[in-house]
Amino acid sequence: MTTVSNSVEQKKGFGAMLWDWLTTVDHKKIGILYLIGGGFFFVLGGIEAMLIRFQLLIPNNDFVSAGFFNELITMHGTTMIFLAAMPLLFGFMNAIVPLQIGARDVAFPFINSLGFWMFFFGGLFLNLSWFLDAAPDAGWTSYASLSIASAGHGIDFYAIGLQIAGAGTLMAGINFLVTIINMRAPGMTYMRMPLFTWTTFVASALILFAFPPLTVGIFFLTFDRMFGANFFDHTMGGNTIIWEHIFWIFGHPEVYILILPAFGIFSEVFSVFARKRLFGYSAMVFATVLIGFLGFMVWAHHMFTVGLGPTANAIFAVATMAIAVPTGVKIFNWLLTIWGGSIKITTPMLYALGFIPSFVMGGVTGVQQGAAPLDYQLHDSYFIVAHFHYVIVGGVVLAILAATHYWWPKMFGTMLSEKLGKITFWFFFIGFHMTFFLQHFLGLMGMPRRVWTYMDGQGWNLFNLISTIGAVLMAIGVIVLIINVIITTAKNERVGNDPWEDGRTLEWAIPSPPPFYNFAQTPLVRGLDSYWIEKQEGHNGYTAAEPVTDIHMPNGSIIPFFMTLGLFIAGFGAMYRLEHDWGLPVLIFGLAFTFLTMGIRSIKDDLGYYVTKDQIRRMERGRD
């Protein structure tokens, strides 16, 4: 590890390093920033979850108050979905997708940085609600009648925070779409793209179509609460059901935005650690696209009990069940990938193997809920809580943990301890099933979700107790992971290009971590699993598609940071406008500041810089 960039970095002082991270447009660094930001919020959401479970440990508990409990559940859901799961996935997409397609960066590095800062400041804004007023308390779905009625500024924090973070997500989605369409190396046809790239592509398309409805919905909410509009006030001709539709038109695809990249991660892991190409690659791609498409056709299954009438319910019920088919195809293709393979149980593979039974259980209860008349019983009960945690934790979180272990060496050049990794897995996996399995039965036994406490004598005590114990086990697992990260970073044992030794895709053909320009020469892709093909032919590395030439690189910029800062400031202005004189000026100042930075960005020509041939040769030699 003596690349120029790194040796230069090591000499920098703290200030210079901070400046470097604030201004970076390098997709690998932004990936790490997403991991840090998402990881922070994941821990925060986890603490909220623990408080929820402790409150429900015994009947009639008063560990937290009723109002605070509603803030906890709202912030737990919002944080985990918007500020933990999605950013963590974005972290891996950023770090890995450009490498997998043989690109030097994403299509719009500046926007990439802007997207990250918007997520981060949005999340910060949302969480400042804990200190400045009260946190939002109308559930992560923030259904309109309650969110309009909610006193204080909690829901305002929700609306503005998510608006800022959501805009960042939309930018990231567009960026990945353009990157994958335009930046693929020669020979990287669509049908040679690794599954993680494919799922990122489809998830980004979903973001493109799903986030604008959320933006519109949140603007309605913002105007209703802060600027005297009446979109959701039925006494003034508004309608609260509209919010539910808008929210779920976004909200259902959102589930697939999370789960598809998770599928991609597991597809990589299964194939690498079974030492076998993915079974039925084209079927997998087709299933991914189909799930993405159907994901937009089923939102009203979240609303079966709203009273949409039997015809709407029946149509959405059947459409929902249909999604089981492509998902089933995926499960069987994974099974057939490991069938006849050479399975090595590494930590990432352990997560992948744990994922199959967990996700199948989450999937089948999903189909059951798709049966509308049955859902009348299941809806808004603990059955639902069990179901979506089986899908999101059993699918998305296990995938994020698998990816953390799998790509850690590629991102940081050092390997997480396998032993601690497996300890984390067993604690987390057993704890997860203990927490959520019995919640299915709690729901069937009549326990509604989002209840602050429950009376004794309803037959729910034992299962709630077990559920809380399970949550403690999950927390222990996460703590072990954090210890693992600290120990690994302290030891800092460097690894080579392909530390798992069975790497199949392009990211394993270059050093860990990759130099800032990724590929000294643009690679030539000769088939699916291109690095595997090279290895089979005895090559170490990749086939270049071009001679060594000067590489054009973008300059770092602080503008994205300031652009977002302006919106962050404007948010406070909008929120306090009605009760403080300084509100309106702050709102105007914040927006003007953002427009000013946009102006600077437009007027100032920043053409980037070139890494010359000689520099590249020197750096590449230095590595060997």
Place this chain on the structure above:
Amino acid sequence: MMKGLKKWRLVTLLAALTIILSGCGEEYLSTLLPAGEVGQDQFNLLLLTTGIMILVMIVVFTIYFIALAKFRRKKFGDDHMPKDVEGSHKLELIWTAIPILLVIIMAVPTVYYTYKLGDVSAMEATDDEGNAENLVVNVTAKLYWWEFEYPEQGIVTAQELVVPTGERVYFNLISSDVKHSFWIPAIGGKLDTNVENVNKFYLTFDKESEGLEDGVFYGKCAELCGPSHALMDFKVKTLSPDDFDGWVAAMQETEGATASADSADAGEAAFAQSCIGCHAVSGVGTSGAAAPNLATYGDRNRVAGFLEHNEQNTIDWIKDPQKYKPGNLMPAFDSLSDEDLDAIADYLHGLKVEE
């Protein structure tokens, strides 16, 4: 690792089984012990889908465990290179076609029951004399209590729904503040009470509630509606049709009942001073009251829908309602003297229409 894995699975599986077999929940509350036709239809659908889903899981888990046992690198050695397989159209066709078939098997009863349970056409039906053929109850959900109006009978009650067994009871549901959801788990699935439109559905109550532990079925609010969402319980009394008619008649007889400030009963007098402005004591009326109708307070099963039904709880509640149901709209009457409170509680617990 594998051995440990197997052992762990066995242990968890056994633990899970014991817990499942430990019961299906409480008879007055569980969807697994349906006490009405709607709940039974939904339970049957649960059994059907669970059966099919367990079938799917058995297939998946079998392949999974065999693959996991057979194809380990430890067995083959590190140098083993498995044969690459691109895919198999035949297999892929099978695992596309069979799920489609299973989905169709589930879709047919799903669509059938969706229409069946959504059929409220008989709601307005009248016989030759213009009398309604079916019982209709108008439910209004409010921050954190339930109002039940029987429009045809001209009576109204709160917190405890009283219905006859053996016939379809039709419901009009609406909310007067924020969205709630009306759910009686043992009887049938829920329906939301929206703020802007009336939702209609029916339920059938097949079992008389008298034999139950508390003599009532439990009802729940199933939509987050604020701090006391968890406490927005109601109770359901199911009576034989004859008893129900008797109850209706008794309710109708309370017409004109009121509390008088000049009453010799100190409780009634105090009630007339402080409470009657919001709480009616006559069961005759329509929905739209500011506070729960108390004509049947003495017959109730709970104070405020969830506290044990005794005079002390009634007194505590009147003194500080926020302590028990945060966010509810009743002001605290902590300025009342202890004697007044005792007397009011006495009076309230004496308000009965049942023998």
